[in-house]
Amino acid sequence: MSDSLQGRLRGKSALVTGSTSGIGLGIAEALVAEGADTMVHGFGDAASIEALRKRLGARGVRVGYSGADVSSAADVVAMIEHATRELDRVDILVNNAGIQFTAPVDEFPVERWDTIIAINLSAVFHAIRAVLPQMKKRNWGRIVNIASTHGLVASTHKAAYVAAKHGVLGLTKVVALETATTGITCNAICPGFVLTPLVQKQIDDLAAREKLTGAQAQARFLGEKQPSLEFATPEQIGVLTAFLCSEAAAQIRGAAMPVDGGWLAQ
Ligand code: NAD
Numbered sequence: 001m002s003d004s005l006q007g008r009l010r011g012k013s014a015l016v017t018g019s020t021s022g023i024g025l026g027i028a029e030a031l032v033a034e035g036a037d038t039m040v041h042g043f044g045d046a047a048s049i050e051a052l053r054k055r056l057g058a059r060g061v062r063v064g065y066s067g068a069d070v071s072s073a074a075d076v077v078a079m080i081e082h083a084t085r086e087l088d089r090v091d092i093l094v095n096n097a098g099i100q101f102t103a104p105v106d107e108f109p110v111e112r113w114d115t116i117i118a119i120n121l122s123a124v125f126h127a128i129r130a131v132l133p134q135m136k137k138r139n140w141g142r143i144v145n146i147a148s149t150h151g152l153v154a155s156t157h158k159a160a161y162v163a164a165k166h167g168v169l170g171l172t173k174v175v176a177l178e179t180a181t182t183g184i185t186c187n188a189i190c191p192g193f194v195l196t197p198l199v200q201k202q203i204d205d206l207a208a209r210e211k212l213t214g215a216q217a218q219a220r221f222l223g224e225k226q227p228s229l230e231f232a233t234p235e236q237i238g239v240l241t242a243f244l245c246s247e248a249a250a251q252i253r254g255a256a257m258p259v260d261g262g263w264l265a266q
Pocket of ligand 1: 017018019020021022023024041042043044067068069070071096097098099119120146147148149190191192193194195196197198199
């Protein structure tokens, strides 16, 4: 959790999509630690989400919750309206919700392609489109898109995910250029592997396929891509997001920042 910049986002309101789990949760925690009123978002059971809302709220900020399904454009727009109503405004939008599915391209189920493009790419467009007018009115905003190393390079069996994440980086650059003379910035973070449910499923599949123990599958998984042989963490991505939301980052625009244990250096 961020402890070096505490309180720098006091008075700002943030919406972090997909923050009931994994990386998004790390980001919501970092923004709350900086004092931002924050709307958490995503799926999960009601009791744990309420416990999360209370735990974050105990840090002296307002914390709301949205369960909008971001595979629907209408739900995305309603989510922005809901956050604006509940927290008075959305100054910081973190587009993080995302899913994965793996299969060779000629066997990739069409409905999986459509859903991944909807959640991992189109939802980012719909949310930015809906939030920009109010950011422009205040001449201040921060948009952080959680892309991936797969926004810059490919891996086999991830056609929809890689296409969506490359698209997110393109969209990030366009929004950064269109807002370049304003107080709004738009950037992307490109995590390598982070041990979240999204990645754990791929490690479990590898273990089952190759008859490996969990530890062996994890080592193989990292060894194929991530030179540090260590996972990046939601906390590290949270702190970088909070930095991108700070005044110090006002001239970082349209960037794709890796947190990848050296993956993209190869
Ligand atoms: P996760 O599965 O732990 O969390 C995903 C979040 O998105 C959850 O809160 C879930 O409820 C929400 N979500 C999924 N579909 C949704 C929908 N239709 N509507 C609303 N909410 C929905 O995953 P994670 O690993 O934390 O991934 C978060 C982001 O980081 C994703 O965009 C992912 O592509 C990206 N990423 C992850 C890794 C990694 O190694 N874990 C690496 C690079 C990029």
